[in-house]
Amino acid sequence: MSFSPHARRFFAPISQWGLLALAMVALAALLALPPLKLSLLALAALAFGLALLLRPALGLYALALVIPFSAVARVPLGPASIGPADLLAAATFFAWFLRKAAFRPQRRPAPLLWLLLPFAIVLLYSTLAARSLVQALPELVKWAEVLVIYWLGAQLLTPKHRLPLALTLLAAGSIEALIGIRQFLFRIGPDAYLLGRFLRAYGTFGQPNPYAGYLGLTLPLGLSLSLWALASAFSHQFSDLSFQWMRNRRWARIALLLLITSMTGLIGLGLLVSWSRGAWLGAAASTATVLALSSIWGLGILLALAVLFIISWPALPASFTGRIGDVMGYFGVWNARGVPVNDENFAVLERVAHWQAAWEMFADHFWLGVGVGNWDVVYPDYAIGIWEASLGHAHNVLFHYAAVAGIFGAVSYLWLWLGSLWRAFRAGIRTKGVERAIAVGITGMLIHLSIHNQFDNLWVQGMPLLIALALALLPLANPSGISGSSDVEAINR
DSSP states (O other): OOOOHHHHHHHHHHHHHHHHHHHHHHHHHHHTSSSHHHHHHHHHHHHHHHHHHHOTTHHHHHHHHHGGGTTTSOEEETTEEEOHHHHHHHHHHHHHHHHHHHHOOOOOOOTTHHHHHHHHHHHHHHGGGOSOHHHHHHHHHHHHHHHHHHHHHHHHOOHHHHHHHHHHHHHHHHHHHHHHHHHHHHTOSOGGGEETTEEOOOTTTTSHHHHHHHHHHHHHHHHHHHHHHHHHHTOSOOOOGGGGGGTTOHHHHHHHHHHHHHHHHHHHHHHHTTTOHHHHHHHHHHHHHHHHHHOHHHHHHHHHHHHHHHHHGGGSOHHHHHHHHGGGGGGTOOOOTTOOOOTTTHHHHHHHHHHHHHHHHHHHSTTTTTOTTOHHHHGGGTOBTTBOSOOSSOSSHHHHHHHHHHHHHHHHHHHHHHHHHHHHHHHHHHOOHHHHHHHHHHHHHHHHHHHHTTTSOOSOTTHHHHHHHHHHHOOOOOTTSSOOHHHHHHHHO
16 A cells, blocks of 8 residues: 555654664664774665665666676675675665555556566576576576666666766776776786787686676767767757756866766777777677767768778788687688697687587477576587587577577577667667667667677676666657656656
């Protein structure tokens, strides 16, 4: 039963005083705890918890900052592990649930839930064929968190949250990029990542490919917002409903432009020094997508960049052009058996061997697959040549889910993948202003995910939560090209 407006006005002061009294009691207890560092840490956790109860959306902002560092402070917990991102997701859900139970807010639409749910159900069903349910548990928890974060984002985020949360994602990406640039310049890391005088950046992810994948996912969002900020900074008419305070403050729009472009530039540089071919291909495709969808000027910039790249190709460093040229090897070898292995073709054959293993698993377990999370368990039975050690996945996401969840896993993943792309593209052409920029950026993000996932797996190390946040940020497409009435009401509130 929901509270009446009169009841809310009556109980609101009581609830505020109750929270204040609880905070004072907890503060006194925490300050009495030795040592002082533990007391201060507990006090900070209490303050954040109270803020989260009052504004559950703060949990999503904190999650956006924590995602790239989620692999650093994980604690083993039985067959799985738990990290700060998991704790934040749980705390945010708990705070939202308490507020929903107390105030019964109106439920907001979450249309992409019908893209996520079938895939999650198929993964759960695939455990019927799993040799190890213990190995399946972390994967199931991961996709359950994706569902929860998308649902929370759909319920908590209003139009006024979209730009601040997007900027928070870019801030986290630029910090991660700075860490990688430092590793590249000062050769901080394992010898296996050395590149002559430099070292492949790997950030807090431990490996260059997931590090590059994370930056590649944030780059198109930054690029799209940079183009929007550039147009807004020098426009005489600023019509974004969510940010009317910028209408007569050109200095604020110019400052925002400088902030977004500087963060985007750092992310692009961090991606470059990762030396990841899959990420470079994904970045090229996502950049072309953002430029093509942004405006006629974006198309002009795209053509100019393409011509410049072709002209400057002979002058580019041989290490760079050779790295790009190696990609063609993936399209020339489809059978790793019996092929002589050398330093030049090792990386290509290693991935092809995993692709073949995935297809053979799929052929033998057509309906249910080998079970979600059971790739490493079954892989030794399908290992090809010298690649007896599993890399943890098939190095191609569609192949991987076909192998672990069978035909229904492949079809439901295609439903999720292509459906999300269509939703983002549709929002990008039917909205305006900053909402259009965010939708176009998320379209580019999904394009990068599509390309990079042909050679790797970006559904790892917190990146599924990044995708869930991005999907929740998508504005609802409206044929009129402006925000719907519910969005305007949310702004006014």
